[in-house]
Amino acid sequence: xxxxxxxxxxxxxxxxxxxxxxxxxxxxxxxxxxxxxxxxxxxxxxxxxxxxxxxxxxxxxxxxxxxxxxxxxxxxxxxxxxxxxxxxxxxxxxxxxxxxxxxxxxxxxxxxxxxxxxxxxxxxxxxxxxxxxxxxxxxxxxxxxxxxxxxxxxxxxxxxxxxxxxxxxxxxxxxxxxxxxxxxxxxxxxxxxxxxxxxxxxxxxxxxxxxxxxxxxxxxxxxxxxxxxxxxxxxxxxxxxxxxxxxxxxxxxxxxxxxxx
Numbered sequence: 285x286x287x288x289x290x291x292x293x294x295x296x297x298x299x300x301x302x303x304x305x306x307x308x309x310x311x312x313x314x315x316x317x318x319x320x321x322x323x324x325x326x327x328x329x330x331x332x333x334x335x336x337x338x339x340x341x342x343x344x345x346x347x348x349x350x351x352x353x354x355x356x357x358x359x360x361x362x363x364x365x366x367x368x369x370x371x372x373x374x375x376x377x378x379x380x381x382x383x384x385x386x387x388x389x390x391x392x393x394x395x396x397x398x399x400x401x402x403x404x405x406x407x408x409x410x411x412x413x414x415x416x417x418x419x420x421x422x423x424x425x426x427x428x429x430x431x432x433x434x435x436x437x438x439x440x441x442x443x444x445x446x447x448x449x450x451x452x453x454x455x456x457x458x459x460x461x462x463x464x465x466x467x468x469x470x471x472x473x474x475x476x477x478x479x480x481x482x483x484x485x486x487x488x489x490x491x492x493x494x495x496x497x498x499x500x501x502x503x504x505x506x507x508x509x510x511x512x513x514x515x516x517x518x519x520x521x522x523x524x525x526x527x528x529x530x531x532x533x534x535x536x537x538x539x540x541x542x543x544x545x
Contacts, residue, residue, distance in 0.1 A: 302520035327536035342421040368501035370394040416441040426542035430456040
């Protein structure tokens with residue numbers, strides 16, 4: 285999947301959508317769940333024990349990007365929550381009936397947040413990619429010492445994953461390599477293609493809009509419709525948060541085991 289756009293064009297599949305999250309949206313619960321990652325905390329603590337200066341610097345950069353991601357996620361989740369209430373309580377409210385105090389508050393908050401919803405989605409995509417790259421810098425502490433491969437990138441997750449598809453890292457990193465190669469398909473689609481083809485570089489003809497699949501207002505998605513041929517790519521921030529938490533947790537657990545050996 286080196287050329288993701290070509291892969292999508294030639295695929296018999298027309299829809300490349302994130303799997304919706306079944307649970308009802310709870311902003312506080314989902315933020316707490318993402319931040320509650322003891323494996324990540326333990327891994328960072330081990331990394332900082334007697335670590336060289338450059339590794340402490342990498343750890344600080346990661347924590348800064350982690351905080352930025354959490355702020356972006358919080359904005360997106362609150363935006364989805366307000367939009368959900370607006371769709372259910374305000375959108376089809378009879379025009380000849382006055383709003384209740386609750387409805388006035390929902391309307392006010394929707395007016396404040398809705399102009400920035402798409403921008404918040406875009407910021408979340410960009411800061412997710414930054415976070416993956418920063419976490420890779422820390423993973424270097426256990427990856428480099430357990431493999432003879434010298435040309436691995438520890439600044440670009442995309443290049444790192446591409447190298448792992450081509451080279452065998454050896455038995456000590458078999459679990460790590462298998463996880464990165466097989467369990468991070470969400471990075472290429474939708475994350476990387478949206479960042480590279482529609483946010484950061486030259487943009488081809490397409491249509492973009494926000495949509496709730498099957499009127500499920502707990503799952504607001506950014507939808508991209510591509511032309512020639514028509515393909516549909518969807519991005520669900522709630523699903524992304526679950527995928528990213530699993531990634532940080534799993535790599536931290538593997539790293540912790542390798543460091544303690």
